[in-house]
Amino acid sequence: MQLAFCLYKYFPFGGLQRDFLRLALACQARGHVVRVYTIEWRGEVPEGFEVLLVPVSGLTNQRRYARFTAWVGNDLARRPADRVVGFNKMPALDIYFAADPCFEDKARTQRNRLYRMTGRYRHFAAYERAVFAPDSRTEILMISPLQQPLFQKYYGTADERFHLLPPGIALDRRAPADAAELRAAVRADFGLAGGDLLLLQIGSGFKTKGLDRSLKALAALPPELGCRCRLFAIGDDDPKLFRAQARALGLADRVDILRGRSDILRFLLGADLLLHPAYNENTGTVLLEALVAGLPVLTTAVCGYAAYISDADAGRVLAEPFEQACLDQVLAQMLNDEPARRRWAANGLAYAEQADIYSNAERAADVILGNGR
Structure with missing residues (x-):
């Protein structure tokens, strides 16, 4: 199968990034083809990986990420993949690897009410909703049992869409x-x-x-x-x-x-x-x-x-x-x-x-x- 992995940034020492690399290599070892969409890649590219550096810019992260999503969507329309796997929350994913905690919970418990009027909040809340909303078909790979109840509290995500994974210590x-x-x-x-x-x-x-x-x-x-x-x-x-x-x-x-x-x-x-x-x-x-x-x-x-x-x-x-x-x-x-x-x-x-x-x-x-x- 042709697999497409999406993450905003790759560098060798981040936890999310190391999770991505181990998973992509595990899929490649089973005979599948790995394509990676990212804005930045630091470090060596594993043999056989197709890494696409998405040429987007913007004054804010949310602007860059929205342009990243659009660029990836256009490329996938021309060159479809059998599975689209995201390591950051974004629309149109088949699989989401939940490396980050619940954004909506943090916005409501660690920020004041005015934060929820900002463009940053609207962007990241919408991207999280695209993954966890009841009508989404994205399957969710959970690595923290503490987070599932929070996502379900805000989105009502069905139990069967969550897949709790053991840790992945090298x-x-x-x-x-x-x-x-x-x-x-x-x-x-x-x-x-x-x-x-x-x-x-x-x-x-x-x-x-x-x-x-x-x-x-x-x-x-x-x-x-x-x-x-x-x-x-x-x-x-x-x-x-x-x-x-x-x-x-x-x-x-x-x-x-x-x-x-x-x-x-x-x-x-x-x-x-x-x-x-x-x-x-x-x-x-x-x-x-x-x-x-x-x-x-x-x-x-x-x-x-x-x-x-x-x-x-x-x-x-x-x-x-x-x-x-x-x-x-x-x-x-x-x-x-x-x-x-x-x-x-x-x-x-x-x-x-x-x-x-x-x-x-x-x-x-x-x-x-x-x-x-």
Whole structure:
């Protein structure tokens, strides 16, 4: 079959983008043909992919996205596809991979009433409605069980259109046999002594992921503990505001903000704790990547995959509503309790051996290739 995948932007280190790539490769491996429509592509193009850079521009995202939709629609009219799969909400999709949370819920619970009078709101609300409305025929691949009730609350979407997928953690994130040697090497590379504690935060979109919260918590540690700690934040985002915050908090020499990179496993193995105090997060793939690497996790309950951390007893999950003082306190407790960190690490590794947290792409490919118009 000819498959058409649509996403606004591809770069190698985004969670949505990695989900797309694994799924497209899984479909290609079954003998199907992959065509990709995108406005921007960064990184290598897999062999056999037809990647079309859609030539659209506009002063606002909604204008660019509307023009993208029109351009793709015209191209598909000339060169039809058997399935049209979207990783962003837009009209005329056969399949939508629900990587993003419910826009309408965020607009009504996190914004004031005037926001719903803006052009931005009208555009994104209409695009979400095109996917989830009762008369839509789009099949929905869900990766967060927390979101389905919200979509159904606002749109009345039928149960049978939802397909809940397991997570899709890459097997190369699991701790290898030489994990101890790799841990020692990365700590030596960054000049970390035996008693030093490395905190890790990973994810593009530093604001959404709560990097500001992490910096405040690091600054609040007791001096005798805080002086032993370093924080590495890794992701594709503008670091200026957060570097300024680190300087204002007196943390400039203890915080490194790094661009997205491909050797994340080394950092997962070299760190002592993953911090992920997100404001909102549909899933939080990095939580499970830390779990399977044996790295304890401290996160917030808004993350769709936070329940896995609780089920595995692989760290701590902060209840909502979020309180900075609670994060500060729990971080200090976790860093002071080395036996607990060893236990959480062992629990995560044991969970990785038996839980189905790897087959997202394969299960999604089953739905795509077995459903459609």
